[in-house]
Amino acid sequence: MIPAEMETRIVRYGDLKPCKTAFIDAHTPGSDQKENFTIIGGGVSESPDQHVHINLPHGFNIGAAGQPPKCRNSLHSHRTAEVFFVLKGRWRFFWGRWGTAGEVILEEGDIINIPTGIFRGFENIGTDYGMIMAILGGDDAGGGVIWAPQVIGDAKDHGLILGANGKLYDSKKGESLPEGIGPMPLLTEEELKAYPELSPMQVVGFGVRRYYDMVAMAQKTPCLVIGEKGIIRDKPGFEVGFLTRDSSSADMHQHDRPSVLMPMKGHWKLKWDGGEATLNPGDTASVPAGLMHTAVPAMTGEASLFHIVATGDPAGATWSGT
Template sequence: MNTQTLQQRIVRYGELIPCRTAFIDTHTPGSDQKENFTIIGAGVSESPDQHVHIHETPGFNIGAAGQPPKCTNSLHTHRTAEVFFVHKGTWRFFWGIDGTDGEFIAKEGDLFNIPTGIFRGFENVGEEYGMIMAVLGGDNAGGGVIWAPHVIKTAEQHGLILAETGRLYDSKKGEKLPNGIKPMPLLTLEELAQFPVLSEKEVIPHYVARYLDIKATGNKEIVQVLGAQGMLKDRPGFEIDFLQAGQAGLGDSYTSHQHEIFMVHEGHWKITVDNETAILAPGDTCAVPPNTTRSIKPNVSGVTGLFLVRSTDDDAGYTQSV
């Protein structure tokens, strides 16, 4: 299949390599225990230490965040789509310039298509280490992260400076901005006033898909969770389907001109691509390139759930806010 074997296009959950210095809040108390992962594409990490598992991007990036209980990811926004699903744990998502416009608690398997143009943060409110998987629109993931001004100010108090280039410099390590490079400018009050204010009633019904509802909707047929015909109707440059045992068509071979990324949430799955076969376990990610013949089906009986992310011809990962 193309120039890589199937095994080379699988990122195993147990082999994910974390970066603990990926973002500006690395030293900020309450956020200093985060682990960030870039699974497909370079993502939006601000650190040269970030390991990238698969460099090729299919029109979007896939990453993950692992956090222990009570650990928070600080308020930020992106220029392109950001869609999360919870793989492990219980998480609180919150949004708004101050993080007070709305919130909801996400359980395992829940999917959140965060509207672009709003600041968002999330924290692990469970009792064990949690993991959330993220799909970011665009090959370059929108060019980076836009931080709420207070996040940048707090980081400076703990020795971290974000350059206008998007690169982090740690004064605790003796690093300083290179000559001619300025710090990242803070958003002005006028700029902040342009960001929309969205309530829970405006966000949750249109941007959240609960796992129990996803499974119930797709108990006989493959269900589109995100897409033009999906439970969440959006066209951000990719679409997301949900697969589980008992659906019609599972195991049938087909050829696609699109990139497809298989992300296992529950159970073990047998995938075959151009006559190569592998078994995918929970948390594993498999990137299948275009113009290959593939099939996917549960490998054993029991509870199963798999998210399939597919590239589309929509506008470069930019999604519409409410």
């Protein structure tokens, strides 16, 4: 593959195109300053304004959320896995019907695999603009977002209505639901019983791993963070690996599915059969299936990188906490 072709599969952090109207809480005070990024795959945005950087099937989606301090993402759920790692800032993740079942604070490099089927939200509690990178299971990411009922009610009070077709309509712009399309039905009290109120021990013990613990585990060989044999034992339809300077190798290898490289710290040299490119923290590189490649640190200093590849497992509900 010539460098020009490979460059089309590399999304640079500085080239990310945000959408500020991606979800139903885009006008709700406290959530109205967030930016959503869809990097690989169709994502779960409810807005036609969402830009998709790489619209190729990988078996999973890659996205990101950027938020200023004190900005939060409202309570929602997914039918497939949702994994985050903190690229920049300090973040509070919370969960439960009202967001009060538990919470955990994540620092830069920390990762969380949120159990499928619980309401979850997150907030930037740092002092500067923060960014979290997201991996969603499946090519269609489970068909969209399931919102806690109060989120839909709050959004309507501020001019946004979510149609049963999964699209947003903004009354502030004179928009209304099209003929024959009703509003998205609210979950009933009986349906809400299917969304467990997991304890902090269940969520944190299962799905949170700290950056420097992963660094220690990846001293000699890459660390499998999420996978059937990972330090987070789960089968969400993809595996997440982690490597550092000490566990990187110049040996070329290939995968039978597309893989994704996401640097966390330092500068990395991605080399493939036909060229090379430098990756920086926040960049996302999609490597085609069957392409011989490797990644090694390009400079001295701390260097770490997340690696994602799809597996043959179905991208449905995984660990439920029960």
